[in-house]
Amino acid sequence: MDTLTPLTNSGLSPEERELFSDARPVAYEPYPAKVVEGVLNWARANSMWILAFGTGCGAIEINPLMTARFDANRMGVAMRQTPRQSSVFMIGGYASVKSLKRIIRSYEQMQGPKFVVSLGICPINGGMYWDSYNTINRIDQYIPVDLYITGCMPRPEPLIAGLLELKKMIKAGKCDGANRYVQNFDWYKENQKRVIKDWNMPDYNW
Amino acid sequence: MMDWLVKIGYFLLTLGIVTVYGLLLSAFIARTIAKVQGRIGIPIYQVFIDILKNLGKRTAVSHGVMFFLGPVLRIAGGIGTLAFIPVIYGSEVYSNFSMAGDLMLVIYFVFFGQLGMALGAGEGGHPYSAIGVARGLAQMSAFELPFALAIVSIVVQYGTLSITDIVAAQQGSFWHWTLFTNPLATVAAMIAFLGMTGYSPFDVVLAPNEIPVGPPTEYHSSFLALMNTNQAIFAAAKLILFMNLFFGGATNLIELVVKTWAIYMVAIFIGVAFPRFRVDQSIRFFLRVPTLIGIASIVFVQMTFAS
Numbered sequence: 001m002d003t004l005t006p007l008t009n010s011g012l013s014p015e016e017r018e019l020f021s022d023a024r025p026v027a028y029e030p031y032p033a034k035v036v037e038g039v040l041n042w043a044r045a046n047s048m049w050i051l052a053f054g055t056g057c058g059a060i061e062i063n064p065l066m067t068a069r070f071d072a073n074r075m076g077v078a079m080r081q082t083p084r085q086s087s088v089f090m091i092g093g094y095a096s097v098k099s100l101k102r103i104i105r106s107y108e109q110m111q112g113p114k115f116v117v118s119l120g121i122c123p124i125n126g127g128m129y130w131d132s133y134n135t136i137n138r139i140d141q142y143i144p145v146d147l148y149i150t151g152c153m154p155r156p157e158p159l160i161a162g163l164l165e166l167k168k169m170i171k172a173g174k175c176d177g178a179n180r181y182v183q184n185f186d187w188y189k190e191n192q193k194r195v196i197k198d199w200n201m202p203d204y205n206w
Numbered sequence: 207m208m209d210w211l212v213k214i215g216y217f218l219l220t221l222g223i224v225t226v227y228g229l230l231l232s233a234f235i236a237r238t239i240a241k242v243q244g245r246i247g248i249p250i251y252q253v254f255i256d257i258l259k260n261l262g263k264r265t266a267v268s269h270g271v272m273f274f275l276g277p278v279l280r281i282a283g284g285i286g287t288l289a290f291i292p293v294i295y296g297s298e299v300y301s302n303f304s305m306a307g308d309l310m311l312v313i314y315f316v317f318f319g320q321l322g323m324a325l326g327a328g329e330g331g332h333p334y335s336a337i338g339v340a341r342g343l344a345q346m347s348a349f350e351l352p353f354a355l356a357i358v359s360i361v362v363q364y365g366t367l368s369i370t371d372i373v374a375a376q377q378g379s380f381w382h383w384t385l386f387t388n389p390l391a392t393v394a395a396m397i398a399f400l401g402m403t404g405y406s407p408f409d410v411v412l413a414p415n416e417i418p419v420g421p422p423t424e425y426h427s428s429f430l431a432l433m434n435t436n437q438a439i440f441a442a443a444k445l446i447l448f449m450n451l452f453f454g455g456a457t458n459l460i461e462l463v464v465k466t467w468a469i470y471m472v473a474i475f476i477g478v479a480f481p482r483f484r485v486d487q488s489i490r491f492f493l494r495v496p497t498l499i500g501i502a503s504i505v506f507v508q509m510t511f512a513s
Contacts, residue, residue: 028264040258047255068244071240074247076249080419087263111264113263206267
């Protein structure tokens with residue numbers, strides 16, 4: 001993969017182009033000492049801060065996670081309202097083209113290591129929106145997904161089961177979605193720009 | 207020279223104990239709030255995992271020098287506040303750098319961290335940071351007024367600016383505590399304390415779900431870890447300050463833990479019972495009744511003690 005060429009930021013006007021960074025994203029390098037990386041992975045698995053992106057019907061199922069009945073807090077799961085501080089990106093259901101733009105912006109603003117969980121059947125194959133003119137069918141063509149929780153819609157119980165599964169994967173160091181995004185950056189960008197017609201943001205939102 | 211090195215060593219020991227205590231206290235409080243809401247809540251060690259995770263997070267964002275200095279100034283404010291408060295009365299190890307006139311210095315340091323935060327968050331460039339900072343500084347100016355009046359009141363009462371002397375004057379029986387000798391100042395300061403801790407109804411600064419998380423919206427990774435650590439130190443330092451000024455100080459660690467926990471519970475009880483104020487309501491609240499109580503306490507002290 002080409003890591004040296006700066007991004008063109010061709011969606012921006014020449015004046016705006018100077019204001020944004022044209023650097024490419026960098027892959028996450030694990031710490032050389034395996035023990036350190038292991039401890040950090042354990043910490044990441046036990047402290048999952050979720051940025052919930054309520055694009056679709058899934059948003060209504062995410063909220064009860066924090067209530068008295070399900071209480072995801074006891075597993076180290078917490079909600080963060082800003083992409084900068086969160087480590088797990090939760091896509092709550094179908095993504096229209098309009099919200100895909102926001103999904104990409106939020107995802108790129110998150111600092112690594114970051115993980116993506118997608119809820120429901122719609123982001124996997126389109127679900128009931130598979131022939132819709134403004135809903136994308138497969139989310140993993142646009143951003144890398146680490147874990148799918150399927151259902152229409154998944155209730156909070158499968159959500160908790162999914163988060164526990166994600167916890168195991170993070171602990172084993174198997175979630176490499178963010179690195180896949182960096183390595184296949186051009187492919188992802190091409191797909192994104194194919195559906196988002198009014199691309200008026202930098203190529204990578206630092 | 208040797209004297210100073212020993213003092214610094216003692217202070218580092220105190221700092222370590224207070225940091226761990228502050229973090230555990232914040233986790234305990236989070237659990238208490240969870241119990242009120244009918245939940246189990248976070249494990250007691252969760253705060254340490256959060257800090258470890260944030261330290262291990264990568265950062266690729268730069269907003270300029272002040273953005274990096276913001277958390278540093280903030281933690282300087284927290285450590286500075288603690289450095290001049292005698293933690294345990296009569297103990298050489300835990301007396302820190304307490305000296306004559308340290309009360310003024312401590313009040314300055316309480317303010318200092320907020321200013322650092324304002325500069326750093328301002329450079330972050332996020333609109334919600336700017337709104338949070340504006341709210342924070344406005345609210346702080348408001349609750350500093352009853353707090354400052356209460357401080358003036360007890361300074362007149364005890365005739366000293368040294369925290370150690372103020373604690374010394376309250377020893378003997380619990381009837382000697384400022385809580386009983388000067389209840390008006392205690393009430394005014396405790397209301398200001400509600401604003402300082404930033405729980406509801408005065409959580410207009412962080413205001414989760416309103417202005418996402420306020421000033422630290424752009425802060426992440428190790429910056430956030432630094433700020434979370436500071437939050438614990440700062441909260442514990444403020445609790446110790448209030449304990450020293452109004453509740454007779456502590457002569458051993460157990461007394462310290464019990465008293466600071468009890469003072470914190472005042473803020474928590476009110477926090478879980480009331481929803482958030484609007485910004486204007488919060489600021490006006492401090493400028494009305496608590497300020498009047500503060501003025502009344504000075505009048506009371508003038509009539510009772512300063513003859």
